[in-house]
Amino acid sequence: MAQKVYIKDLAEYVGKEVTLKGWLHNKRSSGKVKFLILRDGSGLLQCIVFKGNVTEEVFDTADKLTQESSFEVTGLVKEEPRAVGGYELDATDVKLIAPSVDYPITPKEHGIEFLIDHRHLWLRSQRQAAILRIRHRTIKAIRDFFDDRGFVLFDPPILTPNACEGTSTLFETEYFDLGPAYLTQSGQLYAEAGAMALGKVYTFGPTFRAEKSKTRRHLTEFWMVEPEVAFNDLDDNMDLAEEFLEYVVQTVIKEKADDLKILERDVTKLENVKHPFPRISYDEGLEILKKNGVDFEWGNDLGGADETIISSQYDRPVMVHRYPAEVKAFYMKRDPKNEKLALAVDVLAPEGYGEIIGGSQREDDLDLLISRIKEHNLPQEFFDWYLDLRRYGSVPHSGFGLGLERTVSWICGLDHLREAIPFPRMIYRNTP
């Protein structure tokens, strides 16, 4: 019995007979020679079936294989520069495992609606598989970064009794006899409790926004990583953010060069992602907009087009800090030098990918925080536990949130966030 192997490991088996299992990616035929392209999840392999080299039954099996039929193939591994992946299998045996009848996704182009409807099958394509492998490596890089620096993974609840920031529309559900509960839009408030207990923590999980956003930069369900660090001020927070992004991007472009090549991503732009990142204030951002002919009123939040203009001035992510407090969340600390400003920072990715990080130094003064909750018309009773963090040994602290899909989308050079997650959830779609 030949050894069972995966396509990615074939280099070790040149000249040996092996058995592989997978699906038929594509098939070409020239009469008495069949070219079966096997896909096993780790790569593609061209398998040659010559009439005369195999039994009539095996040749017939190879002839009848249809796109995405599952099968097992045994043969001799050869180096072959003409074949995809550089190796080829001279088949001696082919066994059908299960047929595939009228596979919907043909080797020609398809529209996005059709592909999303068949997302469960679309995942089998080279491009989608490459994106998901990059997503996986990005997640691992994120976790490695924090784990290696003494952060503790801290899982916040997903069902919460109130709106975290009081602004976004949330998904609502009934929670037994306790009334409505909401799917979390951020684990941050809980992460602050974690930081007071463990010093440095990060949350990493799904978050939910019921906003009727209908753009290529929004999902209703997405993954976010949120570090929170006791005793970090805004500058420390920006130091952490740039070191973090540099590590993640550099690690992924090094480890996933093959998959980025499948996506035809120009990685030279990602190679620039090294600290220090430019740091500009909101006011300086407005100056840039003015120079580019944008008439922007002080006090508004930056829109997508504004972010693109600002980030296009630089060859790496840019950090924009000290926004007008009015457009930011209640828990952000004010700038002691200017009460109208919040000690907030957004990190804008290059190439028009926009805001991938939003963060701030948090308000640590009990009385100020209570007055902010009142100003925002939030129900104080829901924040009692949160205010306790200021009653019992309050310290300066800060953190930020990074959107995983936006980051993956940027690294991969995607034109829509929906390809960066296995099963995207969008305003008009919750299937498959």
Added chain:
RNA sequence: UCCGCGAUAGCUCAAUGGUAGAGCAUUCGGCUGUUAACCGAAGGGUUGUAAGUUCGAAUCUUACUCGCGGAGCCA
């Protein structure tokens, strides 16, 4: 919620008031080195739904449904 665009074969598209077509997929035949292989043949349609204009509507008008893109909101 607002603005714009779209819906024709299983899929991607063409046909701009006069017999609804091509490529891919499927089925059959040919080819011993193919690279989204190629060559030949066949089957495949209530043109999103409803109404209207017209001798005649995929095409023009109106409404509706669904989708796509963008704005706002944000990661």
